[in-house]
Amino acid sequence: DAGVTQSPTHLIKTRGQQVTLRCSPKSGHDTVSWYQQALGQGPQFIFQYYEEEERQRGNFPDRFSGHQFPNYSSELNVNALLLGDSALYLCASSLLEPKFYNEQFFGPGTRLTVL
Amino acid sequence: AQSVTQLDSQVPVFEEAPVELRCNYSSSVSVYLFWYVQYPNQGLQLLLKYLSGSTLVKGINGFEAEFNKSQTSFHLRKPSVHISDTAEYFCAVQMDSSYKLIFGSGTRLLVRP
16 A cells, blocks of 8 residues: 655755645545645644645745645645745645544655755 | 644663653643654654543554643653664644644654664
């Protein structure tokens, strides 16, 4: 059973560019959450998608957007990249029902470097 | 607003010694509590969780944690650590009405031979 997969593993961009990160959830999961983990810090919640809609959003600017496809996979898009966007981006999948606290399974992350 | 504090950024310990990683949280509502481990170049793995019931929670790899509501703490313990336990450990909370996990800044456990 494949777990959560993310692509690419590493990415280098320059300021002002746009980037798209991809996530495939664990088999059977219908919910995808994205987190940003800056160096030396804990992950911070960006947003969660369920049924192709954003259900909840953290304190991130509109430059961060996402999408969920009918097969439950998801993309995270970041526009107008800033140096401060350099981080490890983690995707987590879970089942929405029956409870909020269903375990979130994390992928290995995408390391984004903005120069 | 909810927050999680992990007071120790790094905890060095000798192999086979006991260890405690501290976690305190602040919240005005009921929360669920979690400990995750992150090995180098990997994602997060759930060690254990407290949802309700017994305040002593047992997890994988011999770890356990105790929920103390009066002290708003959820400290992680292991009676005897191994070299392979060297990793970053994150405490997290989730409100009953929210989907997001709020993480602490992490504690690096360094096990020495």
